[in-house]
Amino acid sequence: MSVAYAILFYIALAILVIGVARRVIMYAKAPAPLKIPTTPAPTTQTGVVMRLFREVVFFESLFKSTKWTWIFGWMFHIGLFAVLARHSRYFNSLMPAEIVGPLKYAAFAMIIGLVGLLIRRFAVDRVRYISSPSDFAMLFLLILIGVSGAMMTFVSHTDITMVTHFFHTLMWPFDGIGQLPGDILVWVHLLLVASLMIIFPVSKLLHAPGVFFSPSRNQVDNPREQRHISDWAKKLEQN
Amino acid sequence: MAKVDYEIPELQEYVEVPELESGTMAHSAPYVAKPEFQEPLGYVGEVQDDWKEKTLDAMGDMLGKYRGLQVFMDSCVKCGSCTDKCHYYLGTKDPLNMPVARQDLMRRVYRRYFTFAGKFFGKLGMPEFVGAKELEREDLDEWFSYYHQCSQCRRCSVFCPYGIDTAEITMAAREILARVGIGQKYSNEIIGKVYKIGNNLGLPGPALEDTLEGLEEDVEDETGVKVLYPLDKKGADILLVTPSADFFAEPHVDGLIGYGKVFHEAGVSWTLSTTASEAANFGMFIGSYENMRKISLRIREAALELGVKRIVFGECGHAWRVAYSFLNTLAGPFDFLDPEYPVPQHILEFTWNEIQKGTLNLDPSRNDDMTLTFHDSCNVARATRMGDEPGGQFTIPRNVIKSVCNNYVDMDPDTIYEKTFCCGGGGGLLTDDLMEIRIKGGMPRMTALNNVIEESGVTHMAAICAICKSQFTKILPYYGMEMDQIVSVHQLVSNALILTGQVDEDDEDTDEEAA
Numbered sequence A: 001m002s003v004a005y006a007i008l009f010y011i012a013l014a015i016l017v018i019g020v021a022r023r024v025i026m027y028a029k030a031p032a033p034l035k036i037p038t039t040p041a042p043t044t045q046t047g048v049v050m051r052l053f054r055e056v057v058f059f060e061s062l063f064k065s066t067k068w069t070w071i072f073g074w075m076f077h078i079g080l081f082a083v084l085a086r087h088s089r090y091f092n093s094l095m096p097a098e099i100v101g102p103l104k105y106a107a108f109a110m111i112i113g114l115v116g117l118l119i120r121r122f123a124v125d126r127v128r129y130i131s132s133p134s135d136f137a138m139l140f141l142l143i144l145i146g147v148s149g150a151m152m153t154f155v156s157h158t159d160i161t162m163v164t165h166f167f168h169t170l171m172w173p174f175d176g177i178g179q180l181p182g183d184i185l186v187w188v189h190l191l192l193v194a195s196l197m198i199i200f201p202v203s204k205l206l207h208a209p210g211v212f213f214s215p216s217r218n219q220v221d222n223p224r225e226q227r228h229i230s231d232w233a234k235k236l237e238q239n
Numbered sequence B: 001m002a003k004v005d006y007e008i009p010e011l012q013e014y015v016e017v018p019e020l021e022s023g024t025m026a027h028s029a030p031y032v033a034k035p036e037f038q039e040p041l042g043y044v045g046e047v048q049d050d051w052k053e054k055t056l057d058a059m060g061d062m063l064g065k066y067r068g069l070q071v072f073m074d075s076c077v078k079c080g081s082c083t084d085k086c087h088y089y090l091g092t093k094d095p096l097n098m099p100v101a102r103q104d105l106m107r108r109v110y111r112r113y114f115t116f117a118g119k120f121f122g123k124l125g126m127p128e129f130v131g132a133k134e135l136e137r138e139d140l141d142e143w144f145s146y147y148h149q150c151s152q153c154r155r156c157s158v159f160c161p162y163g164i165d166t167a168e169i170t171m172a173a174r175e176i177l178a179r180v181g182i183g184q185k186y187s188n189e190i191i192g193k194v195y196k197i198g199n200n201l202g203l204p205g206p207a208l209e210d211t212l213e214g215l216e217e218d219v220e221d222e223t224g225v226k227v228l229y230p231l232d233k234k235g236a237d238i239l240l241v242t243p244s245a246d247f248f249a250e251p252h253v254d255g256l257i258g259y260g261k262v263f264h265e266a267g268v269s270w271t272l273s274t275t276a277s278e279a280a281n282f283g284m285f286i287g288s289y290e291n292m293r294k295i296s297l298r299i300r301e302a303a304l305e306l307g308v309k310r311i312v313f314g315e316c317g318h319a320w321r322v323a324y325s326f327l328n329t330l331a332g333p334f335d336f337l338d339p340e341y342p343v344p345q346h347i348l349e350f351t352w353n354e355i356q357k358g359t360l361n362l363d364p365s366r367n368d369d370m371t372l373t374f375h376d377s378c379n380v381a382r383a384t385r386m387g388d389e390p391g392g393q394f395t396i397p398r399n400v401i402k403s404v405c406n407n408y409v410d411m412d413p414d415t416i417y418e419k420t421f422c423c424g425g426g427g428g429l430l431t432d433d434l435m436e437i438r439i440k441g442g443m444p445r446m447t448a449l450n451n452v453i454e455e456s457g458v459t460h461m462a463a464i465c466a467i468c469k470s471q472f473t474k475i476l477p478y479y480g481m482e483m484d485q486i487v488s489v490h491q492l493v494s495n496a497l498i499l500t501g502q503v504d505e506d507d508e509d510t511d512e513e514a515a
């Protein structure tokens, strides 16, 4: 079974990396024929980097809009980020123990955020109207991942050394794949995570790379100073 | 005011986010363009049997040409942040007027035919699980209806965490529809007129000349000063491009009088052009790069032919967007113009410069019969800039107004600057066949205006957009206000500006026309 999981993770990782890379390349290559930053917009490249930074780290636009979604959404994402960072200990030991310890509470931020978002999706008629089953499914999936993970941290501890060993052998599989502990929670957690990785490049999770390519946020407001023209539009000028 | 068979929203103290009421505006749609108005713009005349193929081809083509469209289609997480931001939703309660729902009309087709998830669940017979849908003929009618209930105002984009701009999606949808043979009569006819005659209103050269002579006489009668309103004058410094409504409609024409007076006092020579006698560019509304470009090129040609050094645009919102953000792209480079000045310039940038230089003799007390507020036009606010600093599009008009008026009050901060509410008539909706959506969509702005009227004694609202001015003139009466409460900013400048050598008529009281 551990070998099956090993294969699953290779496939999931490949799909995630190749899928997202293909999307990113496609976004990067797609022409943006017109200057359409939502103004007032920065007039310099540095300004744009700052704008994107505020957007990615603080969800600036969402903050302007609805405080509840912002609070839950931000809690979830910051929690997710912290949890992901903490997971680095299964692959390397760069993160000092003083940080790894307290960071375990980030899981609560993540779960509370997700549950808040889920309630909002059910309770607010406008949000319910625009939701597809997949939008609910995504939240359930993440909540299950969060809860199964937190259970292992706080309720029924699993053999972390074995898990770490398993992932180390995944990084260098030629001496044989390690065994995962026989703990149902580990198996469930890992299965869900692999599904998330597989879904990522074909779902709305593309918002993570998408935000960096959004022309209304990443363009410099300088159309009068600098002529901006795409290749396909240039062709129109030749006749 | 015509009788209507729908309810005019009643103005409340503030705009409440309504509960959803499905289908309230499903009947709303503009007239479809006849083949004779489709073909000159490069579109098929009517819907053919291969509409489905054509739709999907056109969609694929647009996705490949516009990164924005591609990223916006993929990125929406259905967070709901935009759902209560659209004036059309607030005014109609129709859920499909929530920006994300409007986007989803296209997105669900995108998901079905252009994404793995949609294709996969489509094959399983359950595309709706991932928000996908088979494309059916009725979908195109629904697109035609709801993509003409969006004024491309970009308010939703301000609040979206990824800046998803429904305006971009609306434009793409309209272009796709037009390519399939479902164009909008109003916009397409107007573009046809621009190609044939030179402006949206179809005013031929001689009529323009008459009008401008009339203006010169009026100004001379009133002030004793001969202010020129030149047409096709070769060698002038400045080519003024202004919306054609400025040539005769109230209150637009008072703005044009103002531009002329400012130029006169600034001592610059200027001219209008017959062939480029229109600042508006409806090519943007229909989402057609090619048509937008063709319309823009007239301005380049006029500038070359007249040998001007600068281009200045009159008061108009979407025109300023096309001018400020797109003109250099569509019709540039403008290396034949004077590099000292930005190309193009807004008339307010020009006037504000002159005010700062002190060349204008202004007496703001001449506007003391009014208390003003200012309507930020959506395109100016969220798609352009004035001056060198971000946000100049908010400060410069206000600075000018405050220089020429003593009484000024802003509306609710949630309804101005980047959060401004559209007038309700932008984006190619300024047509009688869309009156209901125009009236209802105007509700949030009317609410904010009504509040400053009641609380701060505001008497007039100034605007810098031909569409806003026409729309407000039309809808103010439905909300119990007077149509002449809307004024041009340069009308205010004109009132306050004392020309060199001006002799005033005997009575000092400005006898305001009570029309």
Ligand code: HEM
Pocket (backbone or CB within 6 Å): A055, A056, A057, A059, A062, A069, A072, A073, A074, A076, A077, A117, A118, A121, A135, A138, A139, A142, A205, A207, A208, A209, A211, B077, B078, B079, B161
């Ligand atoms: C660059 C990194 C990212 C940024 C800037 C970002 C930003 C956002 C924002 C602003 C929202 C809307 C508010 C909300 O509903 O929470 C959102 C929603 C969401 N994000 Fe992210 N995100 C990022 C990465 C991720 C990643 C890596 C995941 C996944 C595993 C993820 C999963 C989600 C989900 C599932 C939602 C929808 C929540 C709901 O249904 O309400 N995000 N994201």
Ligand code: SF4
Pocket (backbone or CB within 6 Å): B085, B086, B087, B088, B097, B098, B099, B102, B149, B150, B151, B152, B153, B154, B155, B156, B157, B165, B166, B167, B170, B422
């Ligand atoms: S662009 Fe304006 S009109 Fe269109 S959906 Fe967004 S808020 Fe509504």
Ligand code: SF4
Pocket (backbone or CB within 6 Å): B075, B076, B077, B078, B079, B080, B081, B082, B083, B099, B100, B159, B160, B161, B162, B163, B164
């Ligand atoms: S705010 Fe943006 S991401 Fe959120 S629902 Fe609206 S369009 Fe989608």
